[in-house]
Amino acid sequence: xxxxxxxxxxxxxxxGTGALAACSGTGGSGYEQAASDTWRAVAPAARPxxxxxxxxxxxxxxxxxxxxxxxxxxxxxxxxxxVRPDFARRCPVxxxxxxxxxxxxGCAVENMVQAAAAHGFMAHAEPRDDRIEVMLEPMRPxxxxxxxxxxxxxxxxxxxxxxxxxxxxxxxLSHAGSRPGIQPLLLTDRNALExxxxxxxxxxxxxxxxxxxxxxxxxxxxxxxxxxxRTGDGLxxxxxxxxxxxxxxxxxxxxFAVTPKSESDRYAAQVRSSAGIAVFASRGDGPQQWIEAGxxxxxxALHATALGVRTAHLNQPVEVPALRQQLAGWLAIGGxxxxxxxxxxRGPVMPRSLRRPLDAVLPAPGPV
Ligand SMILES: Cc1cc2nc3c(=O)[nH]c(=O)nc-3n(C[C@H](O)[C@H](O)[C@H](O)COP(=O)(O)O)c2cc1C
Numbered sequence: 001x002x003x004x005x006x007x008x009x010x011x012x013x014x015x016g017t018g019a020l021a022a023c024s025g026t027g028g029s030g031y032e033q034a035a036s037d038t039w040r041a042v043a044p045a046a047r048p049x050x051x052x053x054x055x056x057x058x059x060x061x062x063x064x065x066x067x068x069x070x071x072x073x074x075x076x077x078x079x080x081x082x083v084r085p086d087f088a089r090r091c092p093v094x095x096x097x098x099x100x101x102x103x104x105x106g107c108a109v110e111n112m113v114q115a116a117a118a119h120g121f122m123a124h125a126e127p128r129d130d131r132i133e134v135m136l137e138p139m140r141p142x143x144x145x146x147x148x149x150x151x152x153x154x155x156x157x158x159x160x161x162x163x164x165x166x167x168x169x170x171x172x173l174s175h176a177g178s179r180p181g182i183q184p185l186l187l188t189d190r191n192a193l194e195x196x197x198x199x200x201x202x203x204x205x206x207x208x209x210x211x212x213x214x215x216x217x218x219x220x221x222x223x224x225x226x227x228x229x230r231t232g233d234g235l236x237x238x239x240x241x242x243x244x245x246x247x248x249x250x251x252x253x254x255x256f257a258v259t260p261k262s263e264s265d266r267y268a269a270q271v272r273s274s275a276g277i278a279v280f281a282s283r284g285d286g287p288q289q290w291i292e293a294g295x296x297x298x299x300x301a302l303h304a305t306a307l308g309v310r311t312a313h314l315n316q317p318v319e320v321p322a323l324r325q326q327l328a329g330w331l332a333i334g335g336x337x338x339x340x341x342x343x344x345x346r347g348p349v350m351p352r353s354l355r356r357p358l359d360a361v362l363p364a365p366g367p368v
Contacts, residue, residue, distance in 0.1 A: 029225035035352040040120035059115035062109035065221040066100035083132040093216040106294020118147040149305035156310035159273040160345030177300030181283045188276040203316025208260040223250025275345035281336040293339040
């Protein structure tokens with residue numbers, strides 16, 4: 001998917017001249033304030049139970065989600081939180097079987113589990129048919145690096161610095177991203193990265209040929225700051241290193257300036273500047289494994305963040321079914337199913353993404 005997400009190189013020039021500043025949706029939009037509110041760190045402290053439960057949900061919503069759809073809903077009870085899919089936010093073209101949607105729920109659950117420990121609850125997450133029940137048992141608060149990383153993690157779509165990670169760091173990441181039945185395969189050999197890049201390029205070209213894919217992606221792009229702040233979701237262009245533009249202009253430039261070649265070139269630079277690529281794979285294949293894969297990936301991303309290592313998605317090879325088979329065959333992982341392709345490395349932070357307010361994901365006053 002993802003990612004004709006860096007399409008306005010030409011517009012940057014215009015924006016740099018200030019010619020677009022007046023109409024770019026920048027300035028006075030409140031974006032910076034919204035971003036710092038979204039990502040504020042809240043130290044665990046004695047507060048009313050209902051406030052703690054809402055804080056756990058807020059931490060869950062800081063998880064990554066496909067196209068930043070935030071495809072989740074929550075319900076509070078006194079000692080549990082139910083996490084449900086919000087099917088109104090699905091992406092039927094890039095994610096026809098809701099795989100990414102359930103992976104995103106897994107990411108949210110992992111954030112909630114980490115936050116719960118810091119706030120004094122042992123959380124036990126149990127996937128049921130159409131939801132995940134997170135049971136909370138009081139315990140002595142146990143803050144962790146993973147908890148602190150919830151508010152600093154991001155999907156960083158810029159180039160990294162090309163430096164390798166230490167063997168000990170790779171080992172820690174591999175451990176953090178492993179769960180029963182789920183393994184991250186860490187690739188650091190340059191030839192292996194080129195093989196994955198070839199699949200990313202093929203996937204990019206295949207997706208780009210599909211007008212439905214492009215239309216769906218465009219619908220989730222937030223071209224200007226005001227638009228991003230108003231919706232609190234989607235892919236804000238500055239998070240990919242592009243200038244903020246009013247929708248009428250951004251949309252036209254997107255049609256005009258983004259080509260499969262320009263995107264493939266960008267992916268090549270991103271892969272070649274990365275320290276490595278992790279492919280998350282599971283033994284089985286169904287919503288439960290998708291949720292587990294999301295949990296494993298989010299632990300990996302949080303641990304990476306704690307080490308000062310950034311992560312970003314390159315999921316084309318798992319989104320195009322024929323390429324997914326090719327990837328699995330090349331990795332020689334038997335019947336295991338690859339879920340996510342994640343590059344990692346060190347590099348500068350990018351502008352932060354936004355989230356919708358808590359009231360958008362919780363029912364009106366719950367029984368807490
Ligand atoms: C299942 C899943 C698939 C994703 N696929 C892509 C992708 O292919 N390309 C990309 O750039 N980002 C991808 N993302 C990252 C989201 O776009 C990102 O989480 C979202 O925009 C919010 O930004 P943040 O992670 O920085 O908070 C994916 C995230 C998830 C959970």
